[in-house]
Amino acid sequence: MSVRENLLHIKRELPAGVTLIAVSKTKPNYMLQEAYDAGQRDFGENYVQELVTKAEQLPKDIRWHFIGHLQSNKVKYIAPFVHLIHGVDSLKLLQEINKQALKQKRIIDCLLQIYIAKEETKFGLSFEECEELLHSDVFAGLKNIRIRGFMAMASNTGSEDIIRQEFRSLKEFSDRVTSIMFPNCEFGVLSYGMSGDYKIAIEEGSTMVRIGSSIFGERNYNK
Numbered sequence: 001m002s003v004r005e006n007l008l009h010i011k012r013e014l015p016a017g018v019t020l021i022a023v024s025k026t027k028p029n030y031m032l033q034e035a036y037d038a039g040q041r042d043f044g045e046n047y048v049q050e051l052v053t054k055a056e057q058l059p060k061d062i063r064w065h066f067i068g069h070l071q072s073n074k075v076k077y078i079a080p081f082v083h084l085i086h087g088v089d090s091l092k093l094l095q096e097i098n099k100q101a102l103k104q105k106r107i108i109d110c111l112l113q114i115y116i117a118k119e120e121t122k123f124g125l126s127f128e129e130c131e132e133l134l135h136s137d138v139f140a141g142l143k144n145i146r147i148r149g150f151m152a153m154a155s156n157t158g159s160e161d162i163i164r165q166e167f168r169s170l171k172e173f174s175d176r177v178t179s180i181m182f183p184n185c186e187f188g189v190l191s192y193g194m195s196g197d198y199k200i201a202i203e204e205g206s207t208m209v210r211i212g213s214s215i216f217g218e219r220n221y222n223k
C-alpha cells in the first residue's frame with residue numbers, strides 16, 4: 001500500500017479528538033510530501049539535525065513535533081519553529097527550552113515524558129518525580145514554556161494486558177494531576193500509542209498517537 005493509502009486507512013479508524021502524528025524519522029522528503037498531499041500536517045521527528053533540514057525543505061504549514069530524546073545543547077536549533085516537544089524528562093531541559101523560547105519571543109508547548117514501561121532503556125520521569133517537578137518553585141518561574149500534558153511509551157512486549165495496564169496507569173495519574181492548578185500548565189494532551197499499540201492506547205485515553213512504520217513502512221537504519 002502507498003503512504004497515502006496507509007495514512008487514510010489509519011485516519012478513518014481514529015475517533016474524533018485523537019490527533020495523528022506521522023512519525024517520519026529516517027524517511028525521505030518525498031514520502032513526507034506524499035503524506036502532506038493526502039492532508040497530513042502533524043509530523044514527528046526524533047533527531048534535531050534531520051528535523052531542521054526537513055523543516056527547511058518542506059511546506060511551512062507543517063506542525064513539527066519533536067518526539068526523540070532532546071539534548072539541552074540542541075534546543076536552540078528547533079526553538080524557532082517546533083510545535084510541540086514530547087519528550088521532556090528533566091527540569092534542567094525545561095529551563096533550557098524556556099531560555100530559548102524567551103529568545104524567540106514565544107511560548108513553547110511541551111509534554112512531560114513519563115516512564116511507565118518495565119524496561120531499563122526508556123527515558124522519562126517517574127510519577128513522583130513528575131509531581132515534584134510540577135510543584136517546584138523553579139518550574140513556576142518558567143513563563144515561556146507551557147506543559148500541555150504527558151507522553152509515554154509502553155513496554156515492548158507482546159502482552160496486550162501489560163501495555164493496557166501501563167497506559168491506564170498514566171491516564172489515572174493524568175486525571176489526578178490535571179485536576180490540580182499548576183502554573184504554566186494547560187493540560188489536555190496524552191501522547192501514547194505507536195504502530196503496534198495505538199488501538200489499545202486510544203481505548204485507554206490517548207489523545208495523540210505517534211505512528212511511523214504503519215504509514216511509511218519499516219525503517220532501515222543502515223543508511
Ligand SMILES: *Cc1c(COP(=O)(O)O)cnc(C)c1O
Nearest residue numbers: 023067194195196210211212213
Ligand atoms: C519511532 C517512534 C514512534 C513510531 O514508531 P512506529 O512503531 O514506527 O509507529 C513513536 N514514538 C516515538 C517516541 C518514536 O521514537
